[in-house]
Amino acid sequence: MKHTPFHDIHVQLGAKMxxxxxFDMPIQYQGIIAEHKRVRETVGVFDVTHMGEFEVRxxxxxxxxxxxxxxxxxxxxxxxxxxxxxxxxxxxxVDDLLVYHCGDYIQLVVNASNLEKDFNWLRDHxxxxxxxxDKSDETALLAVQGPKSLETMRKLxxxxxxxxxxxxxxxxxxxxxxxLISRTGYTGELGFEIYFASDKALGEKMWNAIxxxxxxxxxxxxGLGARDxxxxxxxxxLYGNEIDNTTMPLEAKLGWITKLQKGDFIGRDAMLxxxxxxxxxxxxxxxxxxxxxxxxxxxxxxxxxVCGHVTSGTMSPLLEKGIAMxxxxxxxxxxxxxxxxxxxxxxxPATVVKVPFVNKQ
Amino acid sequence: MNFPEDLKYTDTHExxxxxxxxVTIGITEFAAGELGDVVFVDIPEVRTLASxxxxxxxxxxxxxSDLIAPLAGTMTxxxxxxxxxxxxxxxxxxxxxxxxxxxxxxxxxxNGLMDAEKYKALIGK
Numbered sequence: 001m002k003h004t005p006f007h008d009i010h011v012q013l014g015a016k017m018x019x020x021x022x023f024d025m026p027i028q029y030q031g032i033i034a035e036h037k038r039v040r041e042t043v044g045v046f047d048v049t050h051m052g053e054f055e056v057r058x059x060x061x062x063x064x065x066x067x068x069x070x071x072x073x074x075x076x077x078x079x080x081x082x083x084x085x086x087x088x089x090x091x092x093x094v095d096d097l098l099v100y101h102c103g104d105y106i107q108l109v110v111n112a113s114n115l116e117k118d119f120n121w122l123r124d125h126x127x128x129x130x131x132x133x134d135k136s137d138e139t140a141l142l143a144v145q146g147p148k149s150l151e152t153m154r155k156l157x158x159x160x161x162x163x164x165x166x167x168x169x170x171x172x173x174x175x176x177x178x179x180l181i182s183r184t185g186y187t188g189e190l191g192f193e194i195y196f197a198s199d200k201a202l203g204e205k206m207w208n209a210i211x212x213x214x215x216x217x218x219x220x221x222x223g224l225g226a227r228d229x230x231x232x233x234x235x236x237x238l239y240g241n242e243i244d245n246t247t248m249p250l251e252a253k254l255g256w257i258t259k260l261q262k263g264d265f266i267g268r269d270a271m272l273x274x275x276x277x278x279x280x281x282x283x284x285x286x287x288x289x290x291x292x293x294x295x296x297x298x299x300x301x302x303x304x305x306v307c308g309h310v311t312s313g314t315m316s317p318l319l320e321k322g323i324a325m326x327x328x329x330x331x332x333x334x335x336x337x338x339x340x341x342x343x344x345x346x347x348x349p350a351t352v353v354k355v356p357f358v359n360k361q
Numbered sequence: 362m363n364f365p366e367d368l369k370y371t372d373t374h375e376x377x378x379x380x381x382x383x384v385t386i387g388i389t390e391f392a393a394g395e396l397g398d399v400v401f402v403d404i405p406e407v408r409t410l411a412s413x414x415x416x417x418x419x420x421x422x423x424x425x426s427d428l429i430a431p432l433a434g435t436m437t438x439x440x441x442x443x444x445x446x447x448x449x450x451x452x453x454x455x456x457x458x459x460x461x462x463x464x465x466x467x468x469x470x471x472n473g474l475m476d477a478e479k480y481k482a483l484i485g486k
């Protein structure tokens with residue numbers, strides 16, 4: 001199993017470690033609820049080094065990424081970041097990813113669990129003067145997230161973090177270490193993602209500097225467990241749950257990153273056809289009555305007939321009730337509709353609500 | 362991690378405390394730790410149970426797990442405090458976090474349960 005530069009720190013902190021995408025990763029330290037609230041209230045730090053980073057270089061790099069992804073790369077300027085998806089010819093999702101405009105090249109950030117699949121998919125479609133380079137093993141990534149993340153990080157850098165817009169990045173040093181500082185995250189909070197060279201000594205220096213800077217805000221390490229509840233509370237999609245190779249971005253309410261008018265891209269024809277025929281199902285947010293919790297894979301029924309399924313579910317630590325995302329037929333997908341989630345063979349009423357479940361950003 | 366010597370254990374991570382002809386049942390510290398933050402203990406009703414039958418479920422933030430009857434018998438009581446304070450399962454798994462009390466049909470079944478040493482070996486502690 002692979003180790004990140006922070007592995008020894010996680011173990012020393014007593015984290016519960018699990019295998020994830022080939023890495024030995026911390027799923028929780030103190031407990032998911034406490035960690036979740038720490039990020040919502042002040043600031044927390046996530047080791048997300050397992051994420052994949054690719055560089056796309058060459059004269060045709062931008063045209064290549066424009067053809068491989070659903071969002072419009074021509075709208076990006078240097079220092080900009082874009083959320084996007086890559087799709088198959090049938091319009092279903094290969095992966096969701098971040099696209100960084102780095103001036104003369106592009107950085108793609110992909111899900112750890114899809115890294116190899118994504119790399120092969122991109123490599124198999126290379127055309128013209130394009131070089132695809134996997135930088136994942138050389139890149140460490142920490143996410144510093146929460147309302148006090150800015151006050152924490154500004155102590156460690158000369159970069160004017162307060163001027164950075166959501167979904168932009170700058171280069172600079174943090175704690176004296178060369179970094180790409182990205183105003184992004186997976187929590188819905190104010191936050192930064194810090195990319196730097198994957199090295200144990202550098203990593204520990206960075207980790208300790210961030211924790212010293214955040215001490216006055218009771219900064220804490222946050223595991224993958226709370227990362228999942230935080231993203232679900234703000235309605236962010238997770239590959240393997242809301243989106244996968246059987247779902248189209250349009251069904252997952254990702255129309256805002258699916259630019260059908262931008263010109264040709266892989267999956268566009270299938271999407272146009274599906275749109276013309278009318279989408280059958282839609283991803284919705286659901287809140288539950290009662291205390292039973294919805295889980296990935298549970299059936300959704302209307303009048304006793306199964307018509308959909310839960311893609312993610314948990315207890316919202318902020319709302320203190322069950323929340324879920326799931327697919328339902330379009331006619332049951334309007335706000336205020338009621339459906340049943342089948343929990344241990346019993347129908348539990350759920351209401352279709354707007355996401356995010358909690359208002360952030 | 363603590364596994365009291367005076368308790369019996371199952372391979373589904375329940376503990377059993379024998380007190381005359383009544384047993385108290387809960388889940389082990391190991392199980393509570395694996396589940397993480399417990400947010401709801403769902404034991405619908407007091408009833409008769411077969412050995413190995415599910416009598417409820419335990420909801421943690423990340424996952425849900427069945428509660429399995431270690432013995433055949435009849436439930437007599439469900440811990441009323443868990444309704445309002447499910448976190449007791451994590452905080453005090455062998456004390457205030459107990460789940461149910463029940464009478465048992467056959468004392469022989471108790472011999473099929475593990476002692477603390479065997480249970481520790483099972484979970485590799």
